[in-house]
Amino acid sequence: MSEPAVRVRFAPSPTGSLHIGGARTALFNWLFARGRGGIMALRVEDTDLERSTAESERAVLDDLRWLGIDWNEGPDVGGPHGPYRQSERQSIYRKEAERLCAAELAYPCFCTDEELEARRRAAQAAGRTPQYDGTCRDLDEEERVERRAEGRPESIRFRVPGEPAVVRDLIRGDVVFPADAVGDFVILRSNGLPTYNFACVVDDAAMRFTHVIRGEEHLSNTNRQVFLYRALGYPEPAFAHISLILNPDRSKMSKRAGEAATFVSEFRAQGYLPEALINFLALLGWSWDGEREMFSRADLVEKFSLERVNATPAVFNREKLEWMNGQYLRAMPLAERAARVRAYLAEHGRLPDRADVDDFLERATAAVGERLKTLADVEGYAGFAFSESFDIDPKAKDEVLARKGAREALSALAELVESADPFEPAALEARARELGERLGVKAGDLFFPARVALTGRKVAPGLFEVMSLLGRERTVLRLRAACAWWEEPAPSRPARVT
RNA sequence: GUCCCCAUCGUCUAGCCGGCCUAGGACCCCGCCCUUUCAAGGCGGAAACACGGGUUCGAAUCCCGUUGGGGACACCA
Numbered sequence: 268m269s270e271p272a273v274r275v276r277f278a279p280s281p282t283g284s285l286h287i288g289g290a291r292t293a294l295f296n297w298l299f300a301r302g303r304g305g306i307m308a309l310r311v312e313d314t315d316l317e318r319s320t321a322e323s324e325r326a327v328l329d330d331l332r333w334l335g336i337d338w339n340e341g342p343d344v345g346g347p348h349g350p351y352r353q354s355e356r357q358s359i360y361r362k363e364a365e366r367l368c369a370a371e372l373a374y375p376c377f378c379t380d381e382e383l384e385a386r387r388r389a390a391q392a393a394g395r396t397p398q399y400d401g402t403c404r405d406l407d408e409e410e411r412v413e414r415r416a417e418g419r420p421e422s423i424r425f426r427v428p429g430e431p432a433v434v435r436d437l438i439r440g441d442v443v444f445p446a447d448a449v450g451d452f453v454i455l456r457s458n459g460l461p462t463y464n465f466a467c468v469v470d471d472a473a474m475r476f477t478h479v480i481r482g483e484e485h486l487s488n489t490n491r492q493v494f495l496y497r498a499l500g501y502p503e504p505a506f507a508h509i510s511l512i513l514n515p516d517r518s519k520m521s522k523r524a525g526e527a528a529t530f531v532s533e534f535r536a537q538g539y540l541p542e543a544l545i546n547f548l549a550l551l552g553w554s555w556d557g558e559r560e561m562f563s564r565a566d567l568v569e570k571f572s573l574e575r576v577n578a579t580p581a582v583f584n585r586e587k588l589e590w591m592n593g594q595y596l597r598a599m600p601l602a603e604r605a606a607r608v609r610a611y612l613a614e615h616g617r618l619p620d621r622a623d624v625d626d627f628l629e630r631a632t633a634a635v636g637e638r639l640k641t642l643a644d645v646e647g648y649a650g651f652a653f654s655e656s657f658d659i660d661p662k663a664k665d666e667v668l669a670r671k672g673a674r675e676a677l678s679a680l681a682e683l684v685e686s687a688d689p690f691e692p693a694a695l696e697a698r699a700r701e702l703g704e705r706l707g708v709k710a711g712d713l714f715f716p717a718r719v720a721l722t723g724r725k726v727a728p729g730l731f732e733v734m735s736l737l738g739r740e741r742t743v744l745r746l747r748a749a750c751a752w753w754e755e756p757a758p759s760r761p762a763r764v765t
Numbered sequence: 766g767u768c769c770c771c772a773u774c775g776u777c778u779a780g781c782c783g784g785c786c787u788a789g790g791a792c793c794c795c796g797c798c799c800u801u802u803c804a805a806g807g808c809g810g811a812a813a814c815a816c817g818g819g820u821u822c823g824a825a826u827c828c829c830g831u832u833g834g835g836g837a838c839a840c841c842a
Contacts (some may be wrong), residue, residue, distance in 0.1 A: 280842050315841055322799070361839035380840075387839090396767050422840055439770070448768050449838075456840040464842045487769055487837040510771075510835090517834060541830040550777065550791095557779025558790050575780080580835065584776045587792040597805075637805035648803085696801090 273305025274476045277331075277338070278467070280312040281323035285330035285531040287583065288482060288512045288520055291548045295509060296480045297336045298549070298571035305477075309341030310470060311352045319354070320466055330531040334541045335564060340474075348635050353466050360461040363469050363499060364423045366455055372498045373454060376403040376424045398450025420457035425465075427451050427494060434489045436476075437507040437573050444490040447676040452491060464491045472501035480507040480573070484519070484579075489665065507573050509552055510580040520583055534588075538611055538641030541591040551581045561594065567727035593640040604639070605629040611642035619653040627652075627736075634732035651722040652736040659723035666719070666754065673716040674753050676708050681746035690739045692731035699731075720749035 277293040279285065283295075300307040309328070313319035328343065330359070340346025350356055367373035376399075387397040402428065415421065427449055434442045454465035461469070467488075471479060486508045496503045512520045520529055528534055534544055542564060549567050550560055553576045562570070595605060609628050612618045621627060631649040632639070638648055651657040667673055683702055687695055703713045714730050721733050721742060734742045 281837075312842060391766075394766065442769070453840045458840075460838065482837055483770065519835070554778055560791060579771060582776055584792065587777065590792055600829070638803065710801055718802060730801060
């Protein structure tokens with residue numbers, strides 16, 4: 268018999284949009300599958316009725332698609348082992364639970380939440396591990412009938428065998444859990460829905476996955492899961508628990524922590540490229556030779572292996588992601604870069620309102636040039652040309668006001684621009700430099716005030732690209748408007764405090 | 766508290782079946798060059814084997830312990 272084909276899965280719970288840690292787990296699964304001609308499946312774990320929503324499922328799938336991670340089987344495309352939504356597989360879980368009960372490997376439990384909670388607290392107070400105490404473990408049929416008559420809730424608990432469990436992990440080696448590490452746990456809740464560990468094992472077995480690659484937070488769950496595989500009589504897949512992604516304070520990266528983005532959708536909104544995010548995420552826990560770090564999607568598919576995934580948790584390094592995004596942007600031909608900027612602005616409803624928007628954005632993108640780190644930066648650096656009005660940084664304006672000869676220089680420059688022919692960066696620059704010499708003004712003393720007058724800021728693209736972006740008319744207008752600054756009572760300075 | 770995982774520059778990491786390591790690459794930071802600003806680019810620099818014991822001729826690399834960090838102990842996933 269030939270080696271069974273690789274089958275892996277990503278199993279998100281639809282309780283929000285895709286988290287960056289989930290994206291990395293999905294990516295590793297995907298790279299592993301694609302690199303060996305395997306199957307990638309998507310399974311939606313929506314057994315938590317309170318928190319699961321259809322919008323969330325849509326959002327997660329959308330984020331995955333945006334990242335370029337695709338799947339062969341899933342809730343939207345179907346497949347030979349469906350359905351791929353756990354909420355649609357309830358009869359399967361019930362049947363499996365019944366099978367375990369019949370074999371005495373599981374049993375009905377009638378304890379209420381309150382009783383469980385009270386006993387948990389008591390155990391904790393007494394310094395014991397808060398595990399299930401076995402109250403319903405050995406009830407006979409008569410006692411069970413009695414409890415049912417009382418109208419107590421009825422869940423199904425797994426009878427944990429009193430022996431150690433070994434998790435064979437591809438990244439961590441054999442991890443041994445002592446026999447008393449876990450108590451009997453619920454597999455079917457009183458509402459009839461399965462718990463995570465049970466549904467996960469039943470599905471992973473039914474869907475024939477060969478490898479389960481998931482986050483380290485599941486390592487101790489795997490302790491329970493290996494018992495379940497054995498009891499159910501299914502072969503175990505190979506496990507690979509990848510380390511967590513951490514916040515800068517080294518806590519598990521999660522939705523809280525306020526300021527920092529943790530969802531794929533947020534990075535998308537901030538103007539990051541999916542290929543850069545993929546490249547960056549791949550390097551969180553995986554490396555090729557420690558030297559090379561720019562990898563296309565195809566490179567990653569070809570080179571990725573679980574052997575080179577390390578076991579150390581990784582802090583998410585936002586600055587490096589930004590740098591990498593810039594690398595991708597810079598390596599892109601201008602036309603493509605401009606097209607991506609356009610698509611980005613359109614997606615967020617921020618396209619400038621003008622007839623020649625495509626041409627304008629290409630010129631703006633060219634003008635911003637190497638400064639581009641995210642797609643949002645075109646608006647950041649060239650926003651002064653997006654509309655008639657623009658804001659002026661008061662501090663920059665004050666600096667202009669303070670420069671000797673700035674007013675005359677601006678006025679002369681306005682005149683020059685008005686009659687310049689051709690109106691084109693190189694020619695404009697040559698003539699402006701001549702003007703500076705004639706006036707006896709250093710280049711910086713001419714260019715700096717002009718930059719502020721035209722863009723409202725100290726930092727901007729090259730001055731003559733700025734002019735060409737604005738067009739002759741607006742350039743002259745803004746230059747002349749700046750000449751009037753000297754007539755104003757300097758509102759930006761605290762001159763007249765009453 | 767109990768169990769489990771982890772431990773190289775601030776961060777991501779290479780090295781970890783011992784000598785090739787006076788520990789390599791990248792981000793960040795600093796300096797210089799380029800330059801109309803800011804970037805980008807070029808050159809240079811600062812910056813780490815958590816600690817303590819072993820084993821060995823020799824340890825970042827193997828073993829034990831300590832410390833630190835994290836995860837899990839639910840009718841959440």
